[in-house]
Amino acid sequence: MIVLVDIGGYKANRKKQLEILATKTAKEVARTKVAVKLDPMNAYERRIIHTKLAEWRDVITKSEGEKNKRYLVIRPKKS
Numbered sequence: 001m002i003v004l005v006d007i008g009g010y011k012a013n014r015k016k017q018l019e020i021l022a023t024k025t026a027k028e029v030a031r032t033k034v035a036v037k038l039d040p041m042n043a044y045e046r047r048i049i050h051t052k053l054a055e056w057r058d059v060i061t062k063s064e065g066e067k068n069k070r071y072l073v074i075r076p077k078k079s
Helices: 007-032 043-053
Strands: 059-064 069-077
Touching: 007 043, 007 059, 007 069, 043 059, 043 069
Parallel strands: none
Antiparallel strands: 059 069
16 A cells, blocks of 8 residues: 655645746756756656656757666757
């Protein structure tokens, strides 16, 4: 049996923080045309960012690294 405990709405707050991080970083990457490597995250957190930026036309996301050191890179799309 799996029990999930969400104290004080942590999961919703974390999702919102990650979406804000994704948006701010994507705007910076689109403006500067320089890729940004984010800190290592678990699969759930990386997926939130991938999903948030999937429809953006000027940046792409990619997970890199291995096991628990996987991180996300946000890159400008090639024109």
